[in-house]
Amino acid sequence: MLLPVIKMRVMLLCIMLPCLSVSAQVDIADFDNPNQHALYQKVIKELRCLVCQNQSLADSNSDLAKDLRRKSYEMIRQDKNYDEIIQYMIERYGEFVLYRPRITPATLLLWFSPFVILIAIAGFALLKIRKPRQPTHTKFSKQQLANAKSLIDKSAL
Numbered sequence: 554m555l556l557p558v559i560k561m562r563v564m565l566l567c568i569m570l571p572c573l574s575v576s577a578q579v580d581i582a583d584f585d586n587p588n589q590h591a592l593y594q595k596v597i598k599e600l601r602c603l604v605c606q607n608q609s610l611a612d613s614n615s616d617l618a619k620d621l622r623r624k625s626y627e628m629i630r631q632d633k634n635y636d637e638i639i640q641y642m643i644e645r646y647g648e649f650v651l652y653r654p655r656i657t658p659a660t661l662l663l664w665f666s667p668f669v670i671l672i673a674i675a676g677f678a679l680l681k682i683r684k685p686r687q688p689t690h691t692k693f694s695k696q697q698l699a700n701a702k703s704l705i706d707k708s709a710l
Contacts, residue, residue, distance in 0.1 A: 587689050596625045596638050601652045609652050 584590045594611070600621060602613035610618045610625070621642070628638045641651045654660045693701075 584629070592635060593626060593629050596629070596635065597622055599639070599652055600625070600642055600650055603646060603650060 564602075585594065599611040600700075601608045602608045602610055602615055602618040602621075604617050605613045607676040610621050626637055628641065633641075639651070648654055648657075648660070654663060655666055
């Protein structure tokens with residue numbers, strides 16, 4: 554009776570062991586001062602991983618994200634400022650590398666279309682709610698009214 558329980562626990566342990574050894578790789582970035590470290594954190598949070606697309610460089614473990622973090626680190630060590638690093642990345646990878654795209658004529662639709670759609674829906678809803686429904690009056694002929702009256706009278710009996 555005890556043997557099946559032990560076998561089950563050993564099997565469970567064998568299944569769980571590989572999960573325990575998995576760990577994320579951490580980049581070690583050594584800077585001369587805390588300002589450089591803060592700049593590095595800001596840059597890698599503002600840039601998008603081009604492989605994952607829904608993660609910043611700080612969150613991604615893809616090879617490209619590691620390369621971009623390394624390049625950002627090197628540029629900061631060369632005393633490049635935030636704007637220079639971002640501009641370099643945009644020139645190399647396009648506006649898509651920005652986690653939050655800039656407001657430019659090309660991105661106006663991206664930034665403001667949700668507001669325009671929301672205002673349009675709210676306006677449409679207000680018009681539908683406020684607009685009183687007009688009762689529809691249908692004119693009946695004397696013959697139709699007489700037929701209806703006779704039907705009502707018959708059903709009342």
